[in-house]
Amino acid sequence: MKLKVQHLDDKGNFTDLEFDLSYLQFTKHLAFAGMGVNRSLYNLFRFSGFMLEFVQYWRYGADYFSVPDVIFHDPTELGQISNRIGKGLADFLAKKIYGAKYTHNYEDAMVQHGHPIKGKRPDLYCDTRTKQFAVEAKGYKVSSVSANKMLDHKSQSRQGPIPVHFSVASVAYNLYESPTVKFHDPVGDDIEYSEDINRKLIAIYYRSILDSVEQLGLQPSNQVEDFPQSFVAYRIPFLFPTGSLYLLLHKSIVEGIWEEINDLRSGYDADDFLTYIDVDGVGLCIR
Known part of the structure; x- marks a missing residue:
């Protein structure tokens, strides 16, 4: 699948990008994007479920997602599917564009930083191993996203108590005709990299996967x-x-x-x- 991206960097420059996305790439990022902790037994079940569920929306050789009419005309179900697609694409682009090595649920990072889980916050906490940044991820069927709407999403990406070097609004739209992502980066802050906490989050991530393998007897x-x-x-x-x-x-x-x-x-x-x-x-x- 061809994925079109409009990237706005921290200097205010727009760049049009295009990526080839395979089904294995998509489902890996979809299933592991911000994979939470303390649910290790379900991680491979979660992945297996996504692998089987989303293959029906993937048309090989087509550059768009496809859903049956019964879902396309159900705004609740289509909204849930679209938002999951948007989160997977945000994970993919956080790694492709800004070099993230790991993405975590923002809530898991809040816990490690000693913050209560309350208030507005973005979706993902990303770690490049030298910088940390936040991502607000959205996915829609609509054919366009206005500049004012992007400002709202960029504002949401800045919410939350964790210090980050910068924050990104990743908004995927037109998913069922020509998938496009606006990947907009607001100006960041000069902060210290959270080495100890990020190392803990990485250990939790890998141990969660290894626990799944062990508990399922693979x-x-x-x-x-x-x-x-x-x-x-x-x-x-x-x-x-x-x-x-x-x-x-x-x-x-x-x-x-x-x-x-x-x-x-x-x-x-x-x-x-x-x-x-x-x-x-x-x-x-x-x-």
């Missing part, structure tokens, strides 16, 4: 022979029409030494239609 598979030795593959046990689906984890994640690794994509340089490795060292493949 074992490393030897059937993915064409994959680099730096990754461990786990077969996700549900029916997939074109083959078996595997969760891929960089060995440093499995061994619990991710703090020593800077590039968790190491050993794999190119994504293809049947494989996707994200910058956090978590990936998917179909074989």
Whole structure:
């Protein structure tokens, strides 16, 4: 799928971008965007559910999402689907444009910073390993989003008590004809990077994934022979029409030494239609 993006940087410059987005890319970012803590047993169920649910809205070779009329004319259900798509695209772009390595629920970051969960706040808290930023993520079927509406979303991205270097409004629209995202970056602040708290959030993220693998009894598979030795593959046990689906984890994640690794994509340089490795060292493949 071709994804069009209008990027507004912190200097006020607009740039038109375009990205190719595969289904594996989309569902990885959709399922793992701001994945919460203390729900580890459900993380792979959540991913499996998204993988099966959203394939009906994905038309291979088409540059738009497609939903049946019974959903398209139900504003509540369509709104929920659109907002989830918007959050997944925001996660994808936070990594592509601003180099985020990790994205967390903003509420989880609030807890780690010692703040009560109350008041207005953005959706995602992102970590590049040198800077932290917030993202307000939205998704709509409408064909356009006005400048005034973007100002409202940019204002929402600045809400919340956590100090961030900058904040972004990511608003996806026209999802069912020609998906476009306005990715607008307000001016940020000169703050200190929260090294200790961000390290805790990273550990929680990886341990949550590893807990899912352990609690579901998934074992490393030897059937993915064409994959680099730096990754461990786990077969996700549900029916997939074109083959078996595997969760891929960089060995440093499995061994619990991710703090020593800077590039968790190491050993794999190119994504293809049947494989996707994200910058956090978590990936998917179909074989």
